Amino acid sequence: MASIQVREIMMGPRGGPKKKVKRYIVRWEDQNGIPDSKTFDKRGRYDIPDTAEYFKSKIEAKLRDGEYVNPDLGKQNVKSYAEKWRDRARKDGTFKARQQFINNLGPLAKLSLAQIQRSDIRDWTDLLLTGRPWCKGKAIQLSTASLYLQHLTTLLQIAVDDELIVKNAARKFRLDGDDYEEGLKGPTATELLTPQLISRVREHASETVSIMILLSALTGLRVSEVAGLRVQDVNFVRRELNVVQQAARSPKKEPITPKTKSSRRTIPLSKSAVATLAAYLADDAHSRGPGDLIFAAPRGGRWYATLLGGNFRRACEKAGLGTEWSWHDLRHYFASRLIFKGRDVKTVSELLGHSTPNMTWKVYVHLWPGQEDALREDMDEALQDITAQRWDENGMGSDLRAEAA
Numbered sequence: 001m002a003s004i005q006v007r008e009i010m011m012g013p014r015g016g017p018k019k020k021v022k023r024y025i026v027r028w029e030d031q032n033g034i035p036d037s038k039t040f041d042k043r044g045r046y047d048i049p050d051t052a053e054y055f056k057s058k059i060e061a062k063l064r065d066g067e068y069v070n071p072d073l074g075k076q077n078v079k080s081y082a083e084k085w086r087d088r089a090r091k092d093g094t095f096k097a098r099q100q101f102i103n104n105l106g107p108l109a110k111l112s113l114a115q116i117q118r119s120d121i122r123d124w125t126d127l128l129l130t131g132r133p134w135c136k137g138k139a140i141q142l143s144t145a146s147l148y149l150q151h152l153t154t155l156l157q158i159a160v161d162d163e164l165i166v167k168n169a170a171r172k173f174r175l176d177g178d179d180y181e182e183g184l185k186g187p188t189a190t191e192l193l194t195p196q197l198i199s200r201v202r203e204h205a206s207e208t209v210s211i212m213i214l215l216s217a218l219t220g221l222r223v224s225e226v227a228g229l230r231v232q233d234v235n236f237v238r239r240e241l242n243v244v245q246q247a248a249r250s251p252k253k254e255p256i257t258p259k260t261k262s263s264r265r266t267i268p269l270s271k272s273a274v275a276t277l278a279a280y281l282a283d284d285a286h287s288r289g290p291g292d293l294i295f296a297a298p299r300g301g302r303w304y305a306t307l308l309g310g311n312f313r314r315a316c317e318k319a320g321l322g323t324e325w326s327w328h329d330l331r332h333y334f335a336s337r338l339i340f341k342g343r344d345v346k347t348v349s350e351l352l353g354h355s356t357p358n359m360t361w362k363v364y365v366h367l368w369p370g371q372e373d374a375l376r377e378d379m380d381e382a383l384q385d386i387t388a389q390r391w392d393e394n395g396m397g398s399d400l401r402a403e404a405a
Contacts, residue, residue, distance in 0.1 A: 001060045002028035004043065004052050024052035028059050049204075049318045076164075078116060079109035082155055101151040106134055108152070113159050116169050119309045119326055123249065125149065130259070149173065193217075193333045197321060204318035208295055209311050211280050212303075213330060219267045220334035220352050222246065223312075223327040227303035228255040232290035234277060239269045243353065251302040255293075263353040335360075339367045 005025040012018035027037045044051020079102060086098035102109075108116060108124050128145040131137040153170040160168050198217055202210040212226050219241060221229070227247035234241050243265050245255040258264050269277075281294065288294070297303045309327050316325045331352070338348045345368070349360035 001064070002026055002056045004056060006043075026052050026056045026059065028056075047320065049320055054320075075112045075114065077109065078111050078113060078155070079105055081113055081159065081164075085155055085158065097147075098151065101148050104128065104132065104134075104140075104148055106132060113156070113165050116156070117313070117323070117326075118169050118173065119306065119313075121149075121152070121170055121173055122328075123306060126249070192336050193325065193329050197319075198330070198333065200319040201312070201315045201321065201325075205311065205315040209308070209315065211276065212295055212308065213312065213315075214276065215273065216327065216330040217333055218270065218273050220331045221267075222331065222353075223305045223308050225258070225263075227293075227295065227305065227308055229294045230290070231281065231288050231292055231294055234269070234274075234294070236274055236278060239271070239274050241267045241269055243267065247302060247304045249304060249306075251297065251304050251307070255302075258353070260353075260355050262350075262355040265350060265353050267351055335364055336367055339364060 003026070005027060007023050007025060008020045009023060010018040011021050022043075024040045024043045025037050026040065027035065029035050038055060040050070040052040040055065042048075042051045044053045046053050046057040048054050082098070082102050082105065086095060086102060089095040089098055106124055106127055108120060111120060125145060127133065128140050128148065129142065131139050149170065153168065153173070156165070156168040156170050159165045198213065202213050205213060215221065215229075216223070216226050221241075221243070224246040225243050228245045229241075230245070233244060243258065243263065246258055246263075248254065248256050277294070281288065293302065295303055297307060305327075312327045313323050313325070317323055335348055335352060338351065345357045345361050348364070349357040352360060354360045
């Protein structure tokens, strides 16, 4: 399956003394007998990320389950692969439609097939719907964006079938005109992050990112919202957090106002959340004023969605959770906690910043307990009304006539 080779090499500063150090080389062959290898500084164990033993166990599991794909195969970029797909079109109309899709790949064009992730697709669809930099900032209609998303889904599925990549990052990604980031079908109860998993991820994140993870899990803030949070947006006396701006897509740009009126909202904070934020700000090396951002990126820069999302995924990977999770799963965790505690759909909708409760219902209906039983009771009640009542000429049953009287 896979093996670890120990190699001693001489290392040291140029012109200075050298010493022997060990390097651990994991070697394996794919299903076609093509050899590959990766070198690590530490041997470690199967449960310690970034070590040879850990990597060896992961590779062996993928080979055993038939999920291994040679990473070199997925290195061609999305645009070049899409152009090959376009050239296979049998009709002029199909060729033109695929070319139009290629013209609107934007930041996805240069990404490799293996590199593309769901967060990249979110950023891309955001640009399509709010303004495309490659088309002088002009946005497109939801229906057109949905068509381009279908093209991307098809393209990546072909890459999966060709065994160039393992998974289709666009699969089941749906847009919604109300709040497209909620277009994904909400997770089932078994697909949610747990407090234990969140704790593990925080242990492998920097102090700042760890606090941001905790805050999003407790408030349901979107990644751009937590990145755009200012000191003055937190009322420590009333224990409230006001969402009035969000980070821009680029660290060079100032924060922007939320896209919708409903996104501008007030979220109550627990005593522990207030204490955590207060302690973080008390140990402040940057002397932040009321109008300054609470969380500074490395070297004093601004956080933005792609940078913060990438930090979260790396922390997940170091915690042994893989790269399936995204920052948005913290938002799902927050929503699920409210639902499991018996909060109604209107309350959940307002706290999440959805424009309508219907949006919240569509995403999380399967998490509200007792929905099936309630539906069955409604059916039984309707059946009794239909079979046990005598109806008058106005279509009103006897019990309804009594209420009307």
